[in-house]
Amino acid sequence: MVRRAKNKVNQPTSNSDWPLETELVGLEFELVTKVDVSVYPQYTIGLHAWLLDQVRLTDPELSAYLHDGESEKPFTISALDGELVSSGKQLKLFANQTYRWYVTALSARVVQWLAQWLKNLPSEVSLRNAPLQILTCNVVLAPTTYAQLLNAEHGNNLSLRFISPTSFRRKGHHLPLPVPVNVFHSYLRRWNDFSGMPVNQDTFLAWVDEYVIITRHQIATMKVLAGKKGAVTGFTGAVEFSLTKEAVEQSEFCQLLYALGKLAAYCGTGHKTTFGLGQTRLGWSLQVIADVPEVESLLASRIEELTEIFTAQRKRTGGERTSEIASKWATILARREMGESLQVVAEDLQIPYETVKTYAKLARRALKVE
Structure with missing residues (x-):
């Protein structure tokens, strides 16, 4: 209706x-x-x-x-x-x-x-x-409902399309690869928070690592802006996951795996899904994913470049919260270089204007030092 x-x-x-x-x-x-x-x-x-x-x-x-x-x-x-x-x-x-x-x-x-x-x-x-x-x-x-996802019929394979850049955090860096443990860990976190049917994370992920394999894929990587601050390298494309014969014979988690695959379209994959990253759909498709617009790619690359510079400097000086501060400085300075006002940047990042102004000055000074 x-x-x-x-x-x-x-x-x-x-x-x-x-x-x-x-x-x-x-x-x-x-x-x-x-x-x-x-x-x-x-x-x-x-x-x-x-x-x-x-x-x-x-x-x-x-x-x-x-x-x-x-x-x-x-x-x-x-x-x-x-x-x-x-x-x-x-x-x-x-x-x-x-x-x-x-x-x-x-x-x-x-x-x-x-x-x-x-x-x-x-x-x-x-x-x-x-x-x-x-x-x-x-x-x-x-x-x-989550129960309906769990009880739905499934086949032997699970194909997913990642239609916007997708990335995971690993050891402080971005991982732009559809490693099964990372992919299904992403879905399991949402499942455990919202389904009312939580599953032991360590046990399930150990099972995924042992029995879930990639049988085909077609992916590409690109740099993209990451929400309020920073940039990431993410992947798009299609991936087919399958279970080994031993997993099918020991099917305790098989039903859950396919339920999580169906959940993917709703919850997205990886991080920054509330800012457009990690959009995911069920099914295999070789349809070309649209490229990131050039200006977005340029800004993402500049933020990444500045983040590396500021991170290296702060490590040398023993700065605390190195990664977070470096990312903020890089985002603020890169957006200012693109012509945006510091007032607008402050509103977007939800940081006081005077703080953003100070960060911009420190970032410029740091570049001259470099």
């Missing part, structure tokens, strides 16, 4: 009818701008902030929980899917072109909030200097 919001002009349509017991769902928003507009390369920060602000306005208690860094995040967002091209130091969106934006919920609490919110869906997504009109909002990942 399609519902139309009332009492507003040019309101989008939305489809938000799903069972009350739903714990997972994926939505697709169709967005359009009436004129050509430009957005900054890290615009997913704005999408993330806009969605959380919608939660804050309607459910402050849920908003506080979503800002809590102590648990896995029960939602994901994508970047915009559509024609974005580099235009100077920004990205250009074209008038009357449809852009798709995906949002998923991984817990009953967030699903319930979405159901209420969609009954009075805002008319636009307010991205800085680029208001995007919401045309429609539709369910694209079927409403389901």
Whole structure:
């Protein structure tokens, strides 16, 4: 059933009818701008902030929980899917072109909030200097529960498509490879947080390491911006996982493995999934994944270059919190070099303006020392 919001002009349509017991769902928003507009390369920060602000306005208690860094995040967002091209130091969106934006919920609490919110869906997504009109909002990942995922039928293989750059953290570095233990650990963390059916992590991952193999893949790597600060090297493409014969004969975890594979589309893979990274879909496809726009790639490379410089310097001087500070300095300076104001950078990073100003000065001074 399609519902139309009332009492507003040019309101989008939305489809938000799903069972009350739903714990997972994926939505697709169709967005359009009436004129050509430009957005900054890290615009997913704005999408993330806009969605959380919608939660804050309607459910402050849920908003506080979503800002809590102590648990896995029960939602994901994508970047915009559509024609974005580099235009100077920004990205250009074209008038009357449809852009798709995906949002998923991984817990009953967030699903319930979405159901209420969609009954009075805002008319636009307010991205800085680029208001995007919401045309429609539709369910694209079927409403389901964790128990239904666990009890669903499965085959002998599991294929996944990684449609936005995906990366893992390993020993303080980024790992842009679909190593089975890393991939399924990513899903298991969400499963243990939200399913109500937690599984012993060490035991399951040891089983994955022993019995799960990659039977084919087609992947590529690229540098990309990583949420509020920093850059990562991530991979995109398709991967097919299979179980060895011994695993099939000892099937204690087989059902769970395939349930986690189905969960992947809802929860994403790896880190920074609430800023557009790690978007994942079921099934094999050789469809070419869109390249990262040149301006975004350039900014990501510059942030990575500066991070390495500042990290090396702070290690020599015995600086504390080396990685975190180096990443902040690099992000601030790189974005300033791209022409963004320090005030805007401070707002995006949620750091006081005076602190950002100080970091920028220290970063410039550090470069002269180098």
